[in-house]
Amino acid sequence: MGYYSHLWFKCTNDVFPDFYKVIKKVGLKNCIVNPKQNKKYTMFEFANIKWYSDYPEVQAIDAFVDMCNQEEPKVCYIRQGENFDDIETAGDLCELDCDYYVDLIVKGFDEGKEGFPILQQTHPELVI
Numbered sequence: 001m002g003y004y005s006h007l008w009f010k011c012t013n014d015v016f017p018d019f020y021k022v023i024k025k026v027g028l029k030n031c032i033v034n035p036k037q038n039k040k041y042t043m044f045e046f047a048n049i050k051w052y053s054d055y056p057e058v059q060a061i062d063a064f065v066d067m068c069n070q071e072e073p074k075v076c077y078i079r080q081g082e083n084f085d086d087i088e089t090a091g092d093l094c095e096l097d098c099d100y101y102v103d104l105i106v107k108g109f110d111e112g113k114e115g116f117p118i119l120q121q122t123h124p125e126l127v128i
Contacts, residue, residue, distance in 0.1 A: 004082055005051040009044050011075040015068050016042040019075065022064045026057035051079055065090050 011019055016037075023029055028046065035044040051058055068074040069091050076091025 002050050003052075004048045005046075005079050005086075006048065007046040007051065007077050007079045009046070009075070009077045011042055011068070013037065013040060013042055015074045019064060019068075022060055026060045028057055028061075051081075062090065 020029075023032065028049075031046045031049055032044045033047050035042070037043070053059070053062075065075045065077065073092035076089070079088040079090075080086065081088075
């Protein structure tokens with residue numbers, strides 16, 4: 001058992017190869033779902049993952065996000081936990097046009113769904 005989260009990541013294509021190396025190194029490569037890429041961004045999700053700040057893999061990803069965003073925004077994510085009001089963000093969501101993800105989360109909450117409202121919806125194609 002445990003407490004699970006769903007995460008939505010978005011990063012610029014120039015940092016994705018290094019980000020993927022970090023994800024692979026910490027053993028989370030198989031957690032990636034719904035990858036999408038256009039000329040500017042790569043987007044993907046982690047579904048039903050234990051995301052605790054004291055886990056080494058979480059610390060490695062957070063450190064990478066912080067490092068990439070030192071000079072300009074390049075990576076952001078939104079984490080939604082099982083509890084209705086458990087939402088965390090990292091990176092500059094506005095700068096990286098992550099309002100799409102925020103809209104999905106809010107829409108799910110407005111419909112009063114419990115648990116993972118986003119997982120109960122069909123994801124339309126991302127428009128960037």
